[in-house]
Amino acid sequence: MAAKQAGVTIEDVSKSFTVRAGKQVEQVHVLDRVSLRVEPGEMIALTGLSGCGKTTLLRILLGLERADSGRVTVNGAEVRGCGEDRSMVFQNAQLFPWRSALQNVEFGLEARGVPKRERSRTALDKLELVGLAHAADRRPDQLSGGMQQRVGLARALSVDPAVLLMDEPFGALDAQTREGLQAEVLRIHQETGKTIIFVTHDLDEAVLLADRVVLMAPNPGRIDEIFPVGLARPRGDLVTVRGLKEFSAKRYEIWRRLMAGAHPQAAAAAPAAG
Numbered sequence: 001m002a003a004k005q006a007g008v009t010i011e012d013v014s015k016s017f018t019v020r021a022g023k024q025v026e027q028v029h030v031l032d033r034v035s036l037r038v039e040p041g042e043m044i045a046l047t048g049l050s051g052c053g054k055t056t057l058l059r060i061l062l063g064l065e066r067a068d069s070g071r072v073t074v075n076g077a078e079v080r081g082c083g084e085d086r087s088m089v090f091q092n093a094q095l096f097p098w099r100s101a102l103q104n105v106e107f108g109l110e111a112r113g114v115p116k117r118e119r120s121r122t123a124l125d126k127l128e129l130v131g132l133a134h135a136a137d138r139r140p141d142q143l144s145g146g147m148q149q150r151v152g153l154a155r156a157l158s159v160d161p162a163v164l165l166m167d168e169p170f171g172a173l174d175a176q177t178r179e180g181l182q183a184e185v186l187r188i189h190q191e192t193g194k195t196i197i198f199v200t201h202d203l204d205e206a207v208l209l210a211d212r213v214v215l216m217a218p219n220p221g222r223i224d225e226i227f228p229v230g231l232a233r234p235r236g237d238l239v240t241v242r243g244l245k246e247f248s249a250k251r252y253e254i255w256r257r258l259m260a261g262a263h264p265q266a267a268a269a270a271p272a273a274g
């Protein structure tokens with residue numbers, strides 16, 4: 001288990017954006033008094049309808065956006081900008097096309113002034129962790145989409161963050177590649193004990209990975225309900241997990257609540273869980 005672990009506290013976070021379109025100026029209230037405590041080593045899935053503020057919340061956690069009010073702390077220290085204790089994996093890996101996989105993973109270490117030999121060793125370790133050591137010298141255009149996401153994950157892990165933020169990291173991948181990467185994330189979480197906050201639209205993915213699924217609702221973005229996932233860890237073979245009654249029951253419970261916000265009539269017509 002890694003020494004670096006951190007709890008995250010989100011206290012009463014609100015955020016609005018001013019949107020200007022032509023002569024019209026509109027105030028969009030994106031997050032309304034969001035509060036959540038994430039325990040050290042916990043994996044949280046954030047889900048909810050499009051536009052409910054999931055990415056905005058993640059950007060505030062990373063320090064790319066400032067909340068209008070409320071605060072976020074990591075291990076008790078207030079987040080005031082980007083910092084070494086957090087890193088993010090994006091939906092598209094956003095790799096430098098002219099750099100090899102290894103050089104892409106080295107990037108964050110370079111920015112921190114880590115000497116060449118040490119950063120190459122660390123980057124190779126992380127590529128190994130995501131099963132890509134054999135492709136260290138390939139450029140992004142010589143890698144599949146799934147491999148590029150693995151490089152993005154290795155790059156995020158290279159700086160040994162206490163908190164890993166993942167914004168729909170597998171959203172653009174085909175189903176089989178996605179399932180492989182879900183298993184990888186579970187293994188890496190098990191091996192490193194990182195605190196992970198993971199945004200996904202995919203309820204299967206949310207239940208498979210998370211200790212708790214946080215369902216957000218839009219207009220304004222807020223936490224609607226929090227669902228603890230009682231599945232034991234390590235979760236092992238995901239085909240088996242998907243076949244468990246507890247898995248389908250939890251997925252259905254969350255889906256029903258999500259639909260109650262999106263299509264109230266359909267949700268009312270669906271049978272209750274269990």
Ligand SMILES: Nc1ncnc2c1ncn2[C@@H]1O[C@H](COP(=O)(O)OP(=O)(O)OP(=O)(O)O)[C@@H](O)[C@H]1O
Nearest residue numbers: 017018019028030049050051052053054055056057
């Ligand atoms: N920089 C910005 N300026 C203006 N409005 C913004 C900005 N960033 C986000 N928004 C608005 O905030 C709202 C929430 O966006 P956000 O991307 O956080 O939602 P989301 O839940 O992640 O959506 P999705 O599931 O579609 O990715 C949207 O209405 C969006 O248009």
